[in-house]
Amino acid sequence: xxxxxxxxxxxxxxxxxxxxxxxxxxxxxxxxxxxxxxxxxxxxxxxxxxxxxxxxxxxxxxxxxxxxxxxxxxxxxxxxxxxxxxxxxxxxxxxxxxxxxxxxxxxxxxxxxxxxxxxxxxxxxxxxxxxxxxxxxxxxxxxxxxxxxxx
Amino acid sequence: xxxxxxxxxxxxxxxxxxxxxxxxxxxxxxxxxxxxxxxxxxxxxxxxxxxxxxxxxxxxxxxxxxxxxxxxxxxxxxxxxxxxxxxxxxxxxxxxxxxxxxxxxxxxxxxxxxxxxxxxxxxxxxxxxxxxxxxxxxxxxxxxxxxxxxx
DNA sequence: CCCTATCCGACCTGGCTGGTAGGATTTAGC
DNA sequence: GCTAAATCCTACCAGCCAGGTCGGATAGGG
Numbered sequence: 001x002x003x004x005x006x007x008x009x010x011x012x013x014x015x016x017x018x019x020x021x022x023x024x025x026x027x028x029x030x031x032x033x034x035x036x037x038x039x040x041x042x043x044x045x046x047x048x049x050x051x052x053x054x055x056x057x058x059x060x061x062x063x064x065x066x067x068x069x070x071x072x073x074x075x076x077x078x079x080x081x082x083x084x085x086x087x088x089x090x091x092x093x094x095x096x097x098x099x100x101x102x103x104x105x106x107x108x109x110x111x112x113x114x115x116x117x118x119x120x121x122x123x124x125x126x127x128x129x130x131x132x133x134x135x136x137x138x139x140x141x142x143x144x145x146x147x148x149x150x151x
Numbered sequence: 152x153x154x155x156x157x158x159x160x161x162x163x164x165x166x167x168x169x170x171x172x173x174x175x176x177x178x179x180x181x182x183x184x185x186x187x188x189x190x191x192x193x194x195x196x197x198x199x200x201x202x203x204x205x206x207x208x209x210x211x212x213x214x215x216x217x218x219x220x221x222x223x224x225x226x227x228x229x230x231x232x233x234x235x236x237x238x239x240x241x242x243x244x245x246x247x248x249x250x251x252x253x254x255x256x257x258x259x260x261x262x263x264x265x266x267x268x269x270x271x272x273x274x275x276x277x278x279x280x281x282x283x284x285x286x287x288x289x290x291x292x293x294x295x296x297x298x299x300x301x302x
Numbered sequence: 303c304c305c306t307a308t309c310c311g312a313c314c315t316g317g318c319t320g321g322t323a324g325g326a327t328t329t330a331g332c
Numbered sequence: 333g334c335t336a337a338a339t340c341c342t343a344c345c346a347g348c349c350a351g352g353t354c355g356g357a358t359a360g361g362g
Contacts, residue, residue, distance in 0.1 A: 001154050001231075001277065003240050005351065008266055015265045027307065041352055043309075060360025061306040076269055080152075089154050114166045114293035115159055118227055118284055125276030126152065133269055142265035156320065178338065192321055194340075211329025212337040 003084060009037055010045045010083040011076070011138070017055065018071040018139040025057075025064030045083070052082030071139055077130035087126055089119045154235060160188055161196045161234040162227070162289070168206065169222040169290040176208075176215030196234065203233030222290055228281035238277055240270045 012035050020026045028046060032039040046065060049055040054074065055065050067074065081087060163186050171177045179197060183190040197216060200206040205225065206216050218225065232238055244267075 001152060001235055001238055001240060002242065003152050003270075003273075005242075008241055011266050011269060012264070025307095029307080038352065040354075044352090047309080057308060058360090059308045059358075061304095062361060063307045063359085065308090084152055087152055089152060090159055091153065091156075113163070114289040115162050117289060117292045118162060118281075119154075121280040121284055122154075122277055125280035126273055129272040129276035130269075133272055138265040138268060141268045176338095180338080189321065191323075195321090198340080208339060209329090210327075210339045212335090213330055214328080214338045216339090 001089065003080070006045055006048075007080055007083040009035075009042065010049060011079060012037070013042065013045060014049065014054070014067075014074070014079055014135055015138050015142055017065060017067050018074075018135045019143070021067055021071055021139075024062070025066045027064040030064070048082050049079070052078065054078060054082060067135075071136035072134055074135040075131050076133045076135065076138070077127055079135065080130055087123060087130075089122045089126070090115070152240070154231070157196055157199075158231055158234040160186075160193065161200060162230060163188070164193065164196060165200070165205070165218075165225070165230055165286055166289050166293055168216060168218050169225075169286045170294070172218055172222055172290075175213075176217045178215040181215070199233050200230070203229065205229060205233060218286075222287035223285055225286040226282050227284045227286065227289070228278055230286065231281055238274060238281075240273045240277070241266070244270050244274070 013031055016031050016034060017026060028039055028042050031037070032042050046055060046057075050057060050065075054068055056068050057063065057065050077087075164182055167182050167185060168177060179190055179193050182188070183193050197206060197208075201208060201216075204219055207219050208214065208216050228238070
């Protein structure tokens with residue numbers, strides 16, 4: 001069970017933007033330097049976030065990115081979903097837009113696949129944990145634990 | 152976020168063994184045929200389960216595998232952990248044997264990595280979901296949903 | 303205009319996952 | 333004791349894709 005590094009980067013990026021919320025847009029360059037992440041890769045990451053409507057861009061000089069909504073209104077489930085594409089713990093586990101989750105090898109032979117029950121519960125646990133955490137919390141957490149705020 | 156196919160196979164295998172609990176050992180061949188999984192790969196899978204003390208083997212003709220404990224005493228966290236190796240949602244997220252979980256880039260620059268809070272919660276959710284599910288439940292589920300028990 | 307940004311798509315590559323192969327060892331049944 | 337049916341063990345392989353790079357187009361501020 002592993003979230004991708006892309007997701008880690010994306011979350012870090014969002015936290016960084018959350019920290020600047022209300023101010024002028026933050027450039028990717030600044031973020032990449034602050035977090036020590038490859039700039040060119042961050043472009044892809046932020047593209048996902050933008051597509052999901054979590055972030056808005058200002059082009060041109062002195063441009064950059066800003067959050068679309070206040071950090072308190074951003075659930076981490078949205079963020080992770082945008083980056084990860086899905087929250088299914090198993091490939092066969094597709095949750096159609098309007099439907100409930102369902103496993104592709106539903107009743108593939110005699111008996112329904114038992115793993116379905118398990119993955120449903122796991123997914124539930126993950127989603128609950130993510131939904132119950134807002135970006136604002138992470139921002140606050142990172143700030144309260146900052147040891148020496150830039151010497 | 153994805154569990155490996157190996158884990159899926161392993162869980163299916165355990166369910167199959169759970170179904171036979173109390174009887175004579177079940178051979179991998181039988182399981183591979185029942186579940187439509189490659190026999191030679193199952194050998195690797197079952198090796199993990201054995202190493203974790205979940206399953207015991209009888210060698211030789213008419214041999215096979217049996218559960219070490221009754222299905223009601225087997226939490227799915229043990230099973231998945233044995234197969235997956237770890238339940239950390241991020242690579243940097245190592246839980247040392249005797250210690251608490253901790254992220255390798257702890258206080259890697261100015262501020263503690265905020266993602267730690269998030270991954271801790273997610274992991275908690277997953278572990279809770281797994282721990283709260285026993286193999287017995289899955290066995291029962293798969294049996295109760297069996298439509299036509301072998302025509 | 304020029305510098306700084308976002309934007310966009312093509313491309314590359316190492317490692318990991320899922321799977322195979324082959325042989326050694328153990329044991330039940332005849 | 334042979335043989336067949338199993339587990340066991342180790343080495344190998346192939347494809348996929350995550351993570352990362354690059355080049356260039358577009359947009360906007362000073």
